[in-house]
Amino acid sequence: MRFLLTIVFLLSLSTVFAQKRGYSSNSKDPFLNSQWYLGFFAGINLASAKSITSYTGYAPLNYEEASVQKVYNKFILPGGQGGLVFMFYTNGITIGLKPGIHSYSIEYSTNMNWQDSANPNNSLQINYNHTTHFNYIELPLSVQYDLLREKIRPYIGLGGYYGILLDASRTIERSGTDSASGSAGKFSNQPKNIGVKDLYISSSVGIMAFIGASYDPGNIRITLDIGYKMGLNNITNTENRFLNNELSAIGEALDDIQLNNLYLSLGFVFPLKFISKNYSSFN
Amino acid sequence: MKPNRFYFIVALAFFTGCDISDNDISPTSTFVKIYDDNRFEVEYYPLDVIQTADNGYLVLSELKNDQSLFTSVYVLKTDELGNVLNQTEMIAPYANPVNSWSKIGDKYYFICMDENNLIANLVAVDNDGNLANPIPIPGITYPLVSTVDENNLVLLSFDNSNGESVISLINETAQILQQASYSIGAGVEVEKPIIDHLTRNGRELPFSIGKITNGLYYFNGFYNYTFSLVFTNFGSDPTGVCQGQLSAGGISSVSSLGNNVFGISRFNFSDNYINPISNIPTSDITSSIDLGGNIFPEMASEARVKLLNIEQEAKWLYATNTISKQIIIQGFSQNTGDILSTEYVGEGNPFSFASFRITNDGGLVILAKTAVEGRFQRIAIFKRDAKYVRGLLH
Numbered sequence: 001m002r003f004l005l006t007i008v009f010l011l012s013l014s015t016v017f018a019q020k021r022g023y024s025s026n027s028k029d030p031f032l033n034s035q036w037y038l039g040f041f042a043g044i045n046l047a048s049a050k051s052i053t054s055y056t057g058y059a060p061l062n063y064e065e066a067s068v069q070k071v072y073n074k075f076i077l078p079g080g081q082g083g084l085v086f087m088f089y090t091n092g093i094t095i096g097l098k099p100g101i102h103s104y105s106i107e108y109s110t111n112m113n114w115q116d117s118a119n120p121n122n123s124l125q126i127n128y129n130h131t132t133h134f135n136y137i138e139l140p141l142s143v144q145y146d147l148l149r150e151k152i153r154p155y156i157g158l159g160g161y162y163g164i165l166l167d168a169s170r171t172i173e174r175s176g177t178d179s180a181s182g183s184a185g186k187f188s189n190q191p192k193n194i195g196v197k198d199l200y201i202s203s204s205v206g207i208m209a210f211i212g213a214s215y216d217p218g219n220i221r222i223t224l225d226i227g228y229k230m231g232l233n234n235i236t237n238t239e240n241r242f243l244n245n246e247l248s249a250i251g252e253a254l255d256d257i258q259l260n261n262l263y264l265s266l267g268f269v270f271p272l273k274f275i276s277k278n279y280s281s282f283n
Numbered sequence: 284m285k286p287n288r289f290y291f292i293v294a295l296a297f298f299t300g301c302d303i304s305d306n307d308i309s310p311t312s313t314f315v316k317i318y319d320d321n322r323f324e325v326e327y328y329p330l331d332v333i334q335t336a337d338n339g340y341l342v343l344s345e346l347k348n349d350q351s352l353f354t355s356v357y358v359l360k361t362d363e364l365g366n367v368l369n370q371t372e373m374i375a376p377y378a379n380p381v382n383s384w385s386k387i388g389d390k391y392y393f394i395c396m397d398e399n400n401l402i403a404n405l406v407a408v409d410n411d412g413n414l415a416n417p418i419p420i421p422g423i424t425y426p427l428v429s430t431v432d433e434n435n436l437v438l439l440s441f442d443n444s445n446g447e448s449v450i451s452l453i454n455e456t457a458q459i460l461q462q463a464s465y466s467i468g469a470g471v472e473v474e475k476p477i478i479d480h481l482t483r484n485g486r487e488l489p490f491s492i493g494k495i496t497n498g499l500y501y502f503n504g505f506y507n508y509t510f511s512l513v514f515t516n517f518g519s520d521p522t523g524v525c526q527g528q529l530s531a532g533g534i535s536s537v538s539s540l541g542n543n544v545f546g547i548s549r550f551n552f553s554d555n556y557i558n559p560i561s562n563i564p565t566s567d568i569t570s571s572i573d574l575g576g577n578i579f580p581e582m583a584s585e586a587r588v589k590l591l592n593i594e595q596e597a598k599w600l601y602a603t604n605t606i607s608k609q610i611i612i613q614g615f616s617q618n619t620g621d622i623l624s625t626e627y628v629g630e631g632n633p634f635s636f637a638s639f640r641i642t643n644d645g646g647l648v649i650l651a652k653t654a655v656e657g658r659f660q661r662i663a664i665f666k667r668d669a670k671y672v673r674g675l676l677h
Contacts, residue, residue, distance in 0.1 A: 059316045059367050061359075068319075114659060116323035123323070126656060180323065201302040238308040245609075248315040248665075249631035249653070 034090035037221060039269030042082035047104035047134075047261040048074035052234055055241065057251035058112075070108040070130075070255060075262060077105035077131065081138075085223075085269050092146040094155070097139070102163065104134045104261055110252075116180070126176040128250065132196065133170070134259070136163035136204060144212070154213045161229065163204035168197045172250075194247075198240050199254055206231040206259075223267040231258035311338070312646060312668040316365035317653060318342075319661055326660035328354060328483070329637040332650040333384040333391055335410045338363040338643055342650060343380055343393050344662055345483075346372060352482045353378035356395050360412025365664050369412035377404060377417055379481060381438075382490070383638070385431035387455050394426045394438060401425055403440060405457040418457040423449065425481060427504060428490035435460060439492045439502045441467075441477050448504045450492065450515060463517040468508035476530040477505065486585050489535040489550075496541065499565060503534050512537060514565040523566045525574070528552075533571050536588040536601070540617060546599045548588045549574055555582035559599050559615035581605045587636055598623065598676045600639070602649065608633035610651055610665075614675040624675045628665050632657060645669030 049072055058068045083100015109129045116122035142159025175188035210227025234256040241254045318327070326347035333341050339362045345354035356377050360369035379396040386392075390407045397404055397419065403426035404417035420426075425441035432452065440449045447464040454460060467473045479485025488510065491503040498516050506513045510533035512525040527533025532551040539545055547561045549571050558576030563569060582588070588603040599615040609630060614623035628634065628649060637650040649665040 055310065057315050057317055058319050059361070059365060061318050061320045061367060061370060063321050112319070112321075112656075114321050114323050114656075118324070124656065124658075201306050203303045205303065233303045234306060236306075237302075238306050238310070239313065241308075241310070242313050242315040242665075245628065245630035249629055249634070251317050251319070251655075253315065 034088065034273075036272040037085065037087040037089065037269035038272055039085040039087075039221075039267055040083065041085050041098060041100065041223070041225075041265045041267035043080065043225075043263055043265030045079045045081060045102070045104065045261045045263035046075040047077065047079055047106050047259060048072070049106040049108070049255075049257040050231075050260055052256040052258060054255045055253040056110075057242070057248055057253040068110060068112060068251070070110055073107045073109070077107055079103040079105050079261070081263065081265065083138075085267050087269055092149060094144045094146070094157075096142045096144065096157075096159075098142070098267075099137070099139050101166070102136045102138045104136070104259060105131060106134075106257075106259070107131045112251075121179060123179045124176065125178075126174065128252075129173040129175070130252070131171045131173075132168060134168050134200070135166040137166055138163040138204075140208065142208065142210070144210070146214075152213055152215050154211070157210045157212070157225075157227075158208070159210075160207045161205065163206075165197065165200055165202045165204065165235075168195070168200050170194050170196045170247075192246075194244070196244065196247075199237055199244055199247075200235050201237045203233065204231060204235050204259060205233050219271060221267075221269045221271070223265075223269065225263070225265045225267070227263050227265075228260070229263065230260050233258065235259055308668075311363045312644060312666070313671070314365050314666045315663065316361070317655060317661055317663045318359065318367070319655060319659070323659075324349075327357060327652065327662045328660065329650050329652050329662045330380060331383040331393075331638040332648055332664065333386060333640060334642050334648060335360075335391070336389065337410060339368065339410075340365065340648060340664065341384060341391055341408060341412060342662060342664070343384055345380060347660075348378065351375065351378055351398055353396065353398050354380075354483060356380045356406075358393075358408060358412060358414060359662065361664070365666065371412065371414050373406075373414070373417075376400075377406075379426070381426045382428045383430060385429060385436050387431060387434050387436070390455070392431075392436060392455065394420075394429050394436070396424075396426055401443075403438065405436070405453070405455070407455070420451070420453055420457045420459065422459070423451055425477070427477075427480075428492050428502075430492050432494050432500075437492055437494065437500060439490055439504050441481075441505075443474065443478075446474065448502065448506055448513070450500060450502050450517070452517075461517045463515055463519070465506050465513065465515075465521060467505040470508075472529075473505060473508055476510075486530070487587065488530065489533070489588065491534075491537055493537070493539060495539045495565065501537070501539070501565075503537055505530075509533070512563065512571070523564055523568065525563050525569045525571055527571050534574075536590050538590050538592050538599075540592070546590050546592070546601075546615070546617065547574060547576070548590070548601065548603070549576060550585070553584040555579050555584070555586075555588075555603075557601060557613075557615070558620070559601075559617060560620045581607075581611065583608075589636070589638060591639065591641065592617075593641070593672075593676060596676050600647075600672075600675060602636050602639050604634065604636045608635070610634050610636045610649060612639070612647075612649070612675060614677075623677060626671075626675060629653065629663075634663065641672070642666070645672060647672050647675075 081102040140161035144157030208229040212225035328345040342359040356373035378398040403423040407415040429438040452461040510527040514523040556576035591600040610628040
């Protein structure tokens with residue numbers, strides 16, 4: 001229902017905008033001065049979590065809390081996206097709606113150390129590496145401007161998006177060095193996977209900026225976008241932050257985070273208005 | 284209304300009503316804190332938690348002490364988010380803190396022991412977690428358990444020279460107002476479980492103490508060779524006794540509803556039972572086996588059990604730990620005895636229940652011991668909100 005409502009909303013806005021632009025154009029025939037496109041896109045992304053407020057389940061009694069804070073590894077893990085493209089073009093400006101599935105992965109690690117006061121060689125160092133995978137259905141609305149009107153057209157664009165969380169899971173890897181068990185051997189345990197959808201809210205909103213280029217070999221437009229999406233809201237569910245038994249047992253508490261990502265998308269769109277065999281409405 | 288405007292209003296209502304605007308729950312309402320110490324050899328054994336006037340928490344804990352037969356005393360003060368504000372490890376000879384906090388006026392009291400002369404000491408703690416000088420309670424040795432009784436404390440202790448369980452009513456200046464002593468029976472078989480309990484070399488026995496009505500008290504401790512629920516008006520003999528099975532059977536937690544009605548849990552060798560509505564005559568000699576109740580196989584043997592009386596709801600909250608090393612909290616009706624809910628807390632690292640209390644915001648604070656990385660015994664606090672408590676009671 002949310003998805004349908006949002007599509008209706010965005011399409012109605014773009015329709016209004018398209019009509020206004022069309023009739024205010026200098027062209028004598030607005031029909032010839034615009035084009036609708038339908039197509040699809042796919043690409044990859046590198047995500048990062050920006051910590052707004054940090055939380056930890058550990059309260060150190062005799063050492064600094066900073067030593068148990070999370071260390072985020074930014075723009076490391078690849079994700080992917082794909083979906084449909086609806087675009088309206090007129091006079092060098094393109095309004096695009098690209099509903100699709102977006103997968104993001106973020107990573108952080110924490111460290112803990114214990115040492116025997118009488119025998120410093122008796123120690124344990126533990127590292128937890130947390131990788132969280134998100135799947136969102138996103139509804140981005142963008143406006144882009146063609147810098148040139150040639151066969152290959154570079155453009156710049158801005159937009160915003162609304163995402164709905166479909167699923168979230170976490171992989172926890174535990175490793176370390178245990179010098180208290182008769183050896184100084186390093187160890188690593190089998191990664192553990194848990195569902196964490198309840199730890200995040202459903203909604204994600206943000207803005208994006210991108211550059212790209214399109215190429216029109218014929219009755220198809222190929223687009224390549226490189227962009228940055230910046231989340232504007234805290235996606236952590238503040239009510240459930242501490243409620244996952246498995247995570248709280250190892251001192252984990254989710255930070256308030258915003259989700260950002262760099263993305264690269266390749267799109268193929270097809271014009272919906274074919275005026276004549278030789279006519280191009282791109283001009 | 285034009286269709287586009289209608290869509291716009293619908294969509295605006297949708298966006299503003301979504302979960303982003305609701306996502307600002309205070310971190311004071313729900314949190315988990317594990318109080319870690321990076322020293323390999325240190326072990327904490329938490330006893331009780333109480334919320335202070337500033338909505339922070341005071342934690343009373345034992346601390347393993349290799350230099351003494353008894354555990355040391357550790358007091359932790361946190362803010363309302365569970366962050367450490369103040370901590371005190373009492374130096375020798377103070378040791379062996381007993382079970383709980385007692386709030387009298389604006390102070391929080393606990394009882395510990397001077398390990399040199401075995402005399403009980405009363406310690407006052409202020410809102411900020413600062414400890415006053417301990418006050419010896421004359422003639423009372425081996426304190427076992429205490430609780431608040433209006434503006435006084437009622438204390439169960441063990442007199443090893445006479446082989447007696449001693450119940451005392453004391454005020455906040457450690458003056459004894461009333462006292463009675465009852466023989467535990469002669470022989471080392473009776474005394475050994477008590478000493479093992481005190482030195483933590485054996486089973487932690489479920490000593491408890493409380494008040495039924497004005498002038499009538501109970502204690503759960505040793506009397507006449509058995510671990511028994513003893514009713515007393517500070518007379519020379521108990522008014523009634525609910526006998527256990529030496530130290531292998533008896534009552535593991537008890538709270539009075541008045542008119543001889545109690546909520547209890549009991550143990551019989553390795554079996555654990557809960558009876559939320561238990562009729563125990565306070566002027567007869569009965570047996571804990573006759574109290575019946577439903578067996579709860581998931582409850583860990585010899586685990587600490589506590590129950591909270593949620594008076595306004597006429598409900599009990601029971602908490603203990605399971606054989607799978609989780610904390611289990613269950614709601615029961617005081618009218619029908621029906622179980623209302625079950626919640627589990629903790630997973631992965633083992634958790635042992637220590638204590639719980641209702642908080643100022645109607646939530647629940649649960650004190651636990653956890654073994655971080657499966658080996659380091661540490662204090663943990665789980666704070667849950669009022670919604671969680673409502674879920675337990677309905």
